[in-house]
Amino acid sequence: MTIDSDVIRTNWATVDPADHVRRSAATYRVVKDMEDALARDDPDTWIAHFHPDLVWRGNVGCGTKTGFDAFLRHWVDPMHAAFTDRTYTTERFLADGDWAACTGILDATHSGPFMGIAATGQRVRIPYMDFWRVADGRIADNPVFVDFASVCAQLGRDVFSGEGWEGYDSGARPAPHL
Amino acid sequence: MTEDSNAVRTDWASVDPAEHVARSAATYRAVKDMEDALGRAANNTEDYFHKDFLWRGNVGCGLKRGLDEFRRNWQLPIRAAFTDRTYTTERFLADGDWAGCFGVLEGSHTGPFMGIPATGKRVKIPYMDFWRVEDGRIADNPVYVDFASVCAQLGRDVFSGEGWEDYDNGTREAPRP
Numbered sequence: 001m002t003i004d005s006d007v008i009r010t011n012w013a014t015v016d017p018a019d020h021v022r023r024s025a026a027t028y029r030v031v032k033d034m035e036d037a038l039a040r041d042d043p044d045t046w047i048a049h050f051h052p053d054l055v056w057r058g059n060v061g062c063g064t065k066t067g068f069d070a071f072l073r074h075w076v077d078p079m080h081a082a083f084t085d086r087t088y089t090t091e092r093f094l095a096d097g098d099w100a101a102c103t104g105i106l107d108a109t110h111s112g113p114f115m116g117i118a119a120t121g122q123r124v125r126i127p128y129m130d131f132w133r134v135a136d137g138r139i140a141d142n143p144v145f146v147d148f149a150s151v152c153a154q155l156g157r158d159v160f161s162g163e164g165w166e167g168y169d170s171g172a173r174p175a176p177h178l
Numbered sequence: 179m180t181e182d183s184n185a186v187r188t189d190w191a192s193v194d195p196a197e198h199v200a201r202s203a204a205t206y207r208a209v210k211d212m213e214d215a216l217g218r219a220a221n222n223t224e225d226y227f228h229k230d231f232l233w234r235g236n237v238g239c240g241l242k243r244g245l246d247e248f249r250r251n252w253q254l255p256i257r258a259a260f261t262d263r264t265y266t267t268e269r270f271l272a273d274g275d276w277a278g279c280f281g282v283l284e285g286s287h288t289g290p291f292m293g294i295p296a297t298g299k300r301v302k303i304p305y306m307d308f309w310r311v312e313d314g315r316i317a318d319n320p321v322y323v324d325f326a327s328v329c330a331q332l333g334r335d336v337f338s339g340e341g342w343e344d345y346d347n348g349t350r351e352a353p354r355p
Contacts, residue, residue, distance in 0.1 A: 008270040010210075012203030017195035024273070025190030032188075059304065060327040061336075063343040074345035074352050081353035091320070092308060093186040094278050096202070096271035101278040103308050103320050112353065115340040127236065129306045129322055131269060131280055143268070143280050145306050145322040149336070150237040159238075159326070159336040163292040166240040168251035175251045176258040176289060 009097075024095040027134045031093075031100045034139065039088060051140045061148040083108035083126070101131045110155060115148065117155045124154045187274075202272040208311045209270075209277045217265055219257070223249065228317045238325040260285030260301070280306040287332065292325065294332050301331045 009015065034049035047068070056065035056075060065071035080086075086108040093102040106126040111119050127150055133141040149159045158164065168175035187193070212226035223245055233242035233252060242248040257263075260283075267281040283303040288296050304327055310318040326336045335341065345352035 008267055009206070009272075012199060012206060015199050015203075017199040021190065021193050021195040021198055025193075028187070028190060032186075058342075059322070059324045060330050060343075061341045063341070063346040065346065070346065074342065077354045078342060078345060078352045080355040084355075090186055092276060092310075094271050094273035094276050094308075095187075096273050099269060099271050101271050101308070112355075115337060129278075129308070129320075131271075131278070131306070133269075143306075145236070145324070147236045147322070148342075149326060152337075153237050159338075160292060160329075161336075164238045164240065165235075165251065165255065165325075166237075168255060169240040169242065169247065175255045177250075177254040178258045178289070 020097060023097050026137075027098055027100050027132075028093070028095040030134045030137055030139065031095075031102075031132050035088065035090075049138055051135065051138045054139060055141055057141075057143045059145045059148075062144070062146050082110065082112040082114040083124070084111045085109045098135065099131065099133050101129070103127075103129045110151075114155065115152055115157070117152070117157065120155060122155065124151050126151055198274060201274050204314070205275055205277050205309075205311045206270070206272040208314050208316065209272075209279075209309050212316060213265065213267075216253075223253075226315055227319075228312065228315050231315075231317050231319060234318075234320045236322045236325075239321070239323050256285075259287065259289040259291040260303070261288045262286045275312065276308065276310050278306070278308045280304070291332065292329055292334070294329070294334065297332060299332065301328050303328055 030049060034046060037046035037049065050068045052068050054068045054071055056071045058064060063074060065075050086106055088104060088106050090102050090104040094100060106128060108124060108126065110122045110124050113119060127147040129145045131143045132139050152159050167173035215222065215226060227245050227248070230244050233248045235241060240251060242252050263283055263285040265281060265283050267279050270279040271277060283305060284300060285303065287299045287301050290296060304324040306322045308320045309316050329336050344350040
């Protein structure tokens with residue numbers, strides 16, 4: 001286990017509790033205000049919650065958006081083109097100092113082409129995880145995971161061509177062991 | 179934005195700071211001890227996980243109901259496909275009974291993976307984990323492991339040229355609403 005001491009607080013004994021809770025609450029507030037602005041379709045307020053040089057670091061299939069403009073043009077626009085009537089449900093939200101994280105589901109209607117699949121009008125559930133680092137009241141770093149393979153599966157395409165490890169869970173295939 | 183009030187702490191003013199930090203530190207410790215044990219490939223996983231914990235993975239990884247399934251259908255297949263494993267945590271958060279992290283598992287591809295025979299190549303396997311700790315052991319574990327990235331590193335594009343990386347590099351124009 002390699003651990004960069006800057007990224008993991010190993011010595012919780014040195015944490016000032018009041019200061020820690022105050023910073024965590026402030027981080028929560030920034031992300032929550034951003035999410036609320038997104039939900040009520042208030043782009044000006046929403047934009048104000050990001051640094052212009054934001055880095056949105058997605059999993060394979062989603063890409064990396066370097067800067068807020070790239071995030072807007074290469075993530076938000078195509079998402080809105082493919083999926084409409086979007087509702088976000090946060091399953092769990094964490095805040096720890098300058099960082100926050102959540103796991104949640106975006107429910108939406110597949111009303112534009114997605115990964116080459118023509119609009120079906122079907123409702124889909126798009127699971128995601130987000131981590132955010134807040135600096136000076138705005139989001140500066142945003143590692144994220146969006147389950148496009150799940151969306152493809154809901155639209156009838158198995159991107160793993162029958163090799164998904166769900167086959168071990170269902171008993172369809174024996175799990176390999178050394 | 180729909181929110182389960184149990185899932186999101188909206189009222190930070192009511193949090194007792196000393197108690198919050200003590201709980202977060204205990205959660206950190208429980209997860210860290212588990213990670214250290216798994217890093218050593220220890221087999222005493224019942225010391226770190228509830229027997230009926232849920233490992234809830236993204237599509238391609240599956241859902242493991244309980245420690246036995248986690249071991250048989252996740253841990254052992256990972257060890258069969260990837261050896262000389264090192265874990266690097268990029269960021270770790272703890273908030274009360276929950277923790278979360280993202281990091282990278284590096285391993286050598288020494289067994290078949292997704293139908294791809296062993297290549298011996300070193301691969302980076304990015305992941306995100308959330309954990310809920312109850313009575314000192316992990317009870318719930320929503321997780322994402324980027325198997326699509328591993329396939330890409332082994333020469334297979336599971337998204338068949340439709341990945342949104344093409345919007346980033348200008349290969350294809352991003353659609354607009």
